[in-house]
Amino acid sequence: MRLIGKLLALPFVLVTGILYLVCKFLVVISGAVLGILSGIVFLAALVLFFTAGFWPGLSWLVIAFLISPYGLPMAAAWLVGIIGDANSALKDFVFG
Secondary structure (H helix, E strand, O other): OHHHHHHHHHHHHHHHHHHHHHHHHHHHHHHHHHHHHHHHHHHHHHHHHHHOOHHHHHHHHHHHHHHOOOOHHHHHHHHHHHHHHHHHHHHHHHHO
16 A cells, blocks of 8 residues: 555656756746846835935835845745755655
8 A cells, every 4th residue: 555655656756856946946046136136126225215205215125125035035945945845755755
């Protein structure tokens, strides 16, 4: 019975492994691009503080934080880590 479970879990090991590698690549590339973009948005927020007022500048600072490497890309990296942990658990079940 355990052999049948291992044979059924084998395609999921393959799918989660490929999904993990693709998502990890996308997180690294998007983190680099969004890091540069967040610097530009931060500079625009500083300009808005002096020209348009406090609230528009603050809203642009929030947007700059969300697209910075500590905002949404960090949440995406956390989710990719969960996929990697699931892949490792499946590998331990099948091959361990």
